[in-house]
Amino acid sequence: MSKDKVKIFIKTSISSIVSAIVDLSMFYILSNIFERKYFFIVLSTVIARIISGTVNFIINRNYAFKSTGRVRVELVSYTILFIIKMILSSLIVAYLSTKFMNVNETVIKIIVDTLLFFGSFYIQDKYIFNENRRKRSSNWTSFIMVCYCKQL
Secondary structure, eight states: OOHHHHHHHHHHHHHHHHHHHHHHHHHHHHHHHSOSSHHHHHHHHHHHHHHHHHHHHHHIIIIISOOOSOHHHHHHHHHHHHHHHHHHHHHHHHHHHHHOTTSOHHHHHHHHHHHHHHHHHHHIIIIISOHHHHHHSOOHHHHHHHHHHHHO
16 A cells, blocks of 8 residues: 555544544434334434534545545545445444344444445545546446445
8 A cells, every 4th residue: 555545544544533423422322312123223323324424525525535526426426335335334233233132232333334434445545536546447336336236
């Protein structure tokens, strides 16, 4: 990994930590308001993720990647990634929370979201906030579809 790539990774990690604090705080508050049922865990995850995702996009675009690309294009691409991550996180956290009732759902969420971070960094770096690579590469949504179809 190049020196510049390491700097971007560190800045993205800091952005993710800030966003994670927002996400976990909101999730904790909401999950303590609602009952511990599958639907409410998913709902808490979705609401928390929307708030933290907005924070993450702004910090990543302006601080970590210092992007000068078209905001609208990056926002649409980020939103697609955001939705995929949100669905994966909410379903996995809800599933594991019902399977491991003795483990706090916030702890489960931290583990799941940490694993999702690595895939997210790769996609943001290669496809969303890197205009030169994005122009040379195919549409990143095609990449996602190819990966999804391989799993079927």
